[in-house]
Amino acid sequence: MLKRESMTNPFRAEFPFYLPCCVLMLDDNEEFLQSVRTAISGEHAVLCYTSPTRALTRLRAAEKQAAQGFYPFSSVSDEAFTDDGDQLVVFQASGLQEIIGSPDRYGMISVAIVDEVMPEMRGLEFCRKLQKSGIKTILLTGEMTDPAQTIAAFNDGIIDRFISKGDAQALDKIILAIAELQQRFFTDKSPALYLATTAARKCGLTDDQLNAVMAEAHAIFPYTEYYFHSKSGGYLLRDLSGATKLCLFSDQETQGEVADFLADQEGGLAEAEKLRCGSHLLPWGFLNDEFVDENPPGKGTQTTRTSFAARAVAGAFWCLIEESDMPPSLYQGPRQNETSWDAFKLGLLAVPLNEDTAI
Structure with a gap:
């Protein structure tokens, strides 16, 4: 079958x-x-x-x-x-x-x-x-x-x-x-696009590492389409029903650099340690005010960065972010007239023969 x-x-x-x-x-x-x-x-x-x-x-x-x-x-x-x-x-x-x-x-x-x-x-x-x-x-x-x-x-x-x-x-x-x-x-x-997006990646993962990450992501969230996301350096994923998630990934060296920044510039020692050990992920693109919690529970007024629980595969760290957890600057949600691939296929069955307008 x-x-x-x-x-x-x-x-x-x-x-x-x-x-x-x-x-x-x-x-x-x-x-x-x-x-x-x-x-x-x-x-x-x-x-x-x-x-x-x-x-x-x-x-x-x-x-x-x-x-x-x-x-x-x-x-x-x-x-x-x-x-x-x-x-x-x-x-x-x-x-x-x-x-x-x-x-x-x-x-x-x-x-x-x-x-x-x-x-x-x-x-x-x-x-x-x-x-x-x-x-x-x-x-x-x-x-x-x-x-x-x-x-x-x-x-x-x-x-x-x-x-x-x-x-x-x-x-x-x-x-x-x-x-x-x-x-x-x-x-x-895709060759020209591949060269351009490879240069635009925000970490040093190889293609083999990236393929391994995305294979594990697919096992958890079986996406049917994906799009390079320049602001985060990850990929927007969408499944048959139209559900959307963001896959983020990084390597040990990049996470160490982000951890050093947090520790030196903001005093976020606890967050920095999570990044260094690979339990959490915070890409460079997320070092902005939209991912800051000014008053984390039980920590007074200390500023912390929003990081994400990470998984590890092939020397890479990665995570899936739910659509509801993405700020508007990263993803504004489905537009009013959007449809899913499953709904599109079903609707196309009713399209008459010789229909030549854009779908």
């Missing part, structure tokens, strides 16, 4: 953010479209089209949406260049965490499933139009498909997978192919 999304940890250190995306399916057989959409709706949100023209219009819109999400950079100025001729740009890290509040974020399309034999346009011709978009393609073949032509298209990178409609395991293969190709979609689009 295939794993449900929430059971599979989506985190990869090389992806600064990840979210489940729409799948677009193009076939001239309406009954086939509806049956496949219903069959895989538990795992994927599927937009169905019988019109290649309208499907292509929707995919072009999705291509622009992806470009905005994967390129949160802006030029310093039209005249800001290095001696080598490279233009200087600014990484707008806050743009990544803003994606989580975008009501149309799930409308991004990562995979297109296209029937080869259609009256208006052949599937391979349609897929050729998507070659530079970054959207991954699955070609559905049948008795009238030319096998040699299909294999050549696969070898030339015109299509990323091909699956026979007559295969008894076609549905399972489609579900697995979508999952694999969505990973490739993010892999292909």
Whole structure:
């Protein structure tokens, strides 16, 4: 049996953010479209089209949406260049965490499933139009498909997978192919973001340590999407139902530096010791007035910093913070028109065929 999304940890250190995306399916057989959409709706949100023209219009819109999400950079100025001729740009890290509040974020399309034999346009011709978009393609073949032509298209990178409609395991293969190709979609689009967010991290964890932390976090809170959070240096996590938590992490050296600051500047010896021994976590980004308790119980008027009980794995310290414990400057909560991934998938089942507006 295939794993449900929430059971599979989506985190990869090389992806600064990840979210489940729409799948677009193009076939001239309406009954086939509806049956496949219903069959895989538990795992994927599927937009169905019988019109290649309208499907292509929707995919072009999705291509622009992806470009905005994967390129949160802006030029310093039209005249800001290095001696080598490279233009200087600014990484707008806050743009990544803003994606989580975008009501149309799930409308991004990562995979297109296209029937080869259609009256208006052949599937391979349609897929050729998507070659530079970054959207991954699955070609559905049948008795009238030319096998040699299909294999050549696969070898030339015109299509990323091909699956026979007559295969008894076609549905399972489609579900697995979508999952694999969505990973490739993010892999292909994330390199520049990865370099920028690695430089923006507030501690010295390696990718392996970060992967270990996020695997343990997923075991406790099975998130399906995550976003690099520049203010804290952690990740905002969201699960299928829309619940949100913040994952913070640090290393021994960084926690020692924060502990020294607390002890030297504020006299917080007790808090500093908690950080040094790894029982509690307080990132550099939390050294502000929003995380200060001026009158802690039983301690008179002593000022203490709000730290969080930490766990340890692979030489890293980490914790999960509940949405209710996040100050507004870090996360303002779900917006009025936000929806969860589960609710989005359910709602998409009612979207008519050939719907080409942004979701």
